[in-house]
Amino acid sequence: SAAPQATADLPALVAQVQIPYQRFVLDNGLTVIVHEDRKAPVVGVAVWYNVGSKDEPKGQTGFAHLFEHLMFNGSENAPQDYFQYLAEMGATDYNGTTNFDRTNYFQTVPRPALERALWLESDRMGYLLGAVTQEKLDNQRGVVQNEKRQGDNQPGGLVFYELLKTLFPEGHPYHHSVIGSMADLDAASMDDVRKWFTDKYGPNNATLVMAGDVSAAEAKVLAEKYFGPIARGPVNTPKAADVPTLAQDVRTVMKDQVAATRVTRYWPAPGITDADLTALNVGTSILGGLASSRLDEVLVRDEQLAVAVSAGNFDFQRVGILSVSATAKPGVDVAALEARLDELVA
Template sequence: MIRKLTLALMMSGSVLAAQAPAFAQSAAPVSKLVEAVNIPHEKFTLDNGLTVLVHEDRKAPIVAVSIWYGVGSKNEPKGKTGYAHLFEHIMFNGSENAPGDYFEYTKKIGATDLNGTTWLDRTNYFQTVPTTALESALFLESDRMGFLLNAVTKEKLDNQIGVVSNEKRQGDNQPFGLVSYKQSGTLFPAGHPYHHSTIGSLEDLSAASLDDMKNWFIDHYGPNNAILVLAGDINAAQAKPLVEKWFGSIKRGKQVAPVNAPVPTLEKDIKIVMKDKVPTTRIYRNWVVPGLADPDANALFIAMSALGGLSSSRLDNILVRQEQSVVGVSAYLIPFVHGSLVNIQADVKPGGDADAVAKRLDEILADYIKTGPTAEEVQRVAASNIAQQIDGLEQVGGFGGKAVALAEGELYVGDSSFYKKELERLASAKPETVKAAMQKWLTRPVLEIRVEPGEREAYKEVAAGSGSRTGTLTAPAFYAPPGADDVSVPAPMAFQDRSKFPEPTGTPALDFPTVEETTLSNGIKVFFARRAAVPTVRVAVSFNAGYAADPADKRG
């Protein structure tokens, strides 16, 4: 998925062109880089509706196990906000055949890159395990899918209500922590599935009963509303019997009604002024634009990256470096299924004129929408973001590995190869396409929010108990070969003994890459380890000197 990351790997020749023209003549275009990116995989579906994607990557004896449920805060009706996120917590509190803290089991089997997250469109759970512990991980995931309800108690529910309530308070009490509520509540009308936040309201959480939670699980967490991805040291032939063994006997769940929500447009410009305990005034500009499957979302992602997402973006160069009227700016697009959020923000220099900054921001934006980005800006955005995403695909799991790319494409648009289409859209983007998308979507009424230093309005909340969290904190996980075949599977088994936990079958052997070595004519030693999972090269230069070599009178 198109996404905004904090750490970039930009090794494309087009990125280096401005600094080293000689290199640009021989550099391959970004489109050639995209052509080299593939996540070959097989797809099969169990009789109970569970969709399974398998990608083989033998570079290390590990397997990413990632399961994605088609349920998020968009599925919550009025009065039950926060249920999806609350249940994500509950599913870490043990199942019928794996009682206790889920993380105690994952520690025992050597799992890494493990967590669970909830957002508007999905709930997911993921871990990367040694190949010899794959069956252990499948047991755990299948047990909380099919054998959870009798393990959910009032005590666990109350405990996690307290934990989620505390998470909400922590987020709300951050600087600018209440802005997101204004954004979602204003940009998305009542009745729209994105009108409320994923964390929900403390009133709804406090009122949640044990029956509410059990019914929520029954309605949404069946195998037919889930996608299981296995990526790593495994192939489909090995995966099928294991997945059938542990998931095959789970009954098909209720059919989850599809969500149909058009992209909303404000009737007129809306201006909101808020107060908060912040050091400086922050100015926001927001629109809702098409969802992630629409090509305009990619064009607007490029537009926002060039405007305020690169270290040398237009807003940075004009407002921060040249005019020095603000101390920080950003512009980005957050993509979702039923609409994406365009966010532009600027932090006014302490003591500065917020009205003048707002006016100047709007002037820059109006000119940008009128003229569009330059070809060089589009190329830089494409090269840097494609490099970031390709770099992330070195991993099989975690927050941004190959399992995530496959799962999100399958869940969000019904196409597990959607990651490839997005990369191709980025690589082939043209300035005129980006300009047209901006003129279509960013000339509509805008939400203007200004947060000024001062005392917040009275903060209302209910007393929602307390609890001790098990496991680790959650965080949103962002999204990333044609024609994967649908392979038939034998009929599900009537019974699978779960009375004994399937322990790992030992420690897998490690096969490290061969390290080649040479010495340059000037004496520099070069070591090279060849890996071909993604078309990138990592370069590290180390010098045999550090602060220990500093003269006593010249520290640092």
């Protein structure tokens, strides 16, 4: 028979989880983080910009994401599509993403291609505007709007809009979605592009990360070489945002062409800097974030009221959204499932 497993000392286990890194800041304000890992001859390169959709002014919703698309359409010294350059150098896992709080660009490249990857990232950080044209703006506007149509037409695709509108009042930085409105996307102009780039994309508003087959000493030389000459820009101070309290509970029923009925509870929650964040994340995982969770045990396996459950905390910089959900088993009274879900959450 197997020997009994010794109880692990949790603090000791946690202490073993370390990702060593070095951090330094260039004279122009660019923060550089380096993690050396020689297991494979590749380097992950990422640039994170301290700007997201919550920083968009009224009438420019969706612009942070639209601008992310423009960053792949060529720069002054690399005028072709960036995906072409990345494929040519053997890059993998390359893309960009935008959310409420930040925009990032990333790629994993063979070690011999590291300098070329850094040159490309530095060129679009410092020398983008000369390559942006009205034609490129119109093209990417259409791409983003098509992405919005695809998302909106998926089952449940309109739920998140309703959620943001309900939890966060008009004027709150998290009231609108990252994808934005069709009208605001239509209104985006070349002047908006120039102002966004000038105000938000300076090196002092960014963090460069290199992880893999590179030392901190090597990375510092390369960062200085390619990013050092780029001038500082304005500092983007992320918009402040309170965690709202609803005047009363809000109940919304939305219908779609789906075979199942889902009941979900949402609450506004604190953001990533709050002392309660870990407790919220662990608590929702215990409640419904694991196959062995309490909601699974009771609603799916024991009482068979639901075919699926979930719980989680979407933690953003200033706020979070805590959710608990159950999808009714066919033939089950939804009101009964809802009442039981509320009992378990309480």
